Amino acid sequence: MKIIKITNKISLEELKQMAEKMFGDLVKAVVDIESGIMVVNAELHADEEALLLESGSAQKDLWGINIYPETLDENWIEFDSMINLRPSQENRSRGVDDLEIQKKIIAIVNNLVIK
Numbered sequence: 001m002k003i004i005k006i007t008n009k010i011s012l013e014e015l016k017q018m019a020e021k022m023f024g025d026l027v028k029a030v031v032d033i034e035s036g037i038m039v040v041n042a043e044l045h046a047d048e049e050a051l052l053l054e055s056g057s058a059q060k061d062l063w064g065i066n067i068y069p070e071t072l073d074e075n076w077i078e079f080d081s082m083i084n085l086r087p088s089q090e091n092r093s094r095g096v097d098d099l100e101i102q103k104k105i106i107a108i109v110n111n112l113v114i115k
Helices: 012-022 045-054 099-112
Strands: 004-006 027-032 037-040 062-067
Antiparallel strands (some): 004 037, 027 037
16 A cells, blocks of 8 residues: 555546545545645555655644545545644544635645546
């Protein structure tokens, strides 16, 4: 398994293949809302987060999500990750409490994934 940093585009089909190999129906991803990139294809959001931190991303800009490539409605992105627990940023859940940050994440994922 190789963690993949997506700076350009990835196809929905590639995400489906990753999901099948890993969890069956989902791909874990971490999105950098400042640089507009995401990392996919790891067992843990923390591993993806670590890769982005090593690449120079700021912790405050990284958010963990799950992508369900077989789901064709707005529920294909799930805001749920332990890395999202950040009381210092007023995020007190595994989700993404700030709707503006959610919108940024959705826009980045929609920009990077070719449907």
